[in-house]
Amino acid sequence: MAPDRDEERELLARARALDPDAWETVYRRSYPRLVDYARRRLPAGADPDDAVSEAMARAMDRVATLEDQGLRLEAWLYGILRNVVLEHTRAQGRSAPAATEEQLPHPGPGPLEELLDAELTGSVRRAFTGLSDDDQEVLWLRLVARLSSAEVADVVGRREGAVRQAQSRALDRLRRRLEEVHP
Incomplete structure (x- = not known):
């Protein structure tokens, strides 16, 4: 919190x-x-x-x-x-x-869904590492580091609106890449 x-x-x-x-x-x-x-x-x-x-x-x-x-x-x-x-x-x-699969944080799978979690986690990691460095950075700071749009804007030297737009576009690209690696 x-x-x-x-x-x-x-x-x-x-x-x-x-x-x-x-x-x-x-x-x-x-x-x-x-x-x-x-x-x-x-x-x-x-x-x-x-x-x-x-x-x-x-x-x-x-x-x-x-x-x-x-x-x-x-x-x-x-x-x-x-x-x-x-x-x-x-x-x-x-x-x-770009990050390799080993460099990204590894969430622990639930005991009953270990195989499915491992497959999905690998797919997300592959999709994420296929994004540009800028997309990875914006998503990392917003979703993993849990910084606000204003905080990310301060870190990367952009306006807050530009960060929100970059995040939205990066999420769209991540979704498309995820559909490619995990149909």
Whole structure:
């Protein structure tokens, strides 16, 4: 469950004061999804934990300048992590690769539907990895990271309406690709 706006403002104030408990809260609630994002976006062989650690260090260095725009602190962290990933990718001289099946989060199948879940999960993963990097990023941030349209807009540098439109189009493409891989 996402924190309410007052809780988020209070957490931001504590983080600005470099309260270790506030940073631990931010870390615990954000770290798993940040690592998944980095794992999916980084070139093969790059360490997603290192990228998240770098993003957290940058966040702590810059938190005093963060303005309260009503966005969650986690959205700001995704923006910093996105820059870390892009810098790493540029340094490697490659563009960010599409996620492989092994890099995407694996939901646990129910005990009675293990075979069907495995087949459907594989189909969704194949369809997802066939999308463009931009489509994957928008869907990942909206659906997996659970950022709002406004938060994703802030992370990727687009307008909120453009993010909603990109999400809608990406979902349409995902649906079509899913029909191709799992008729």
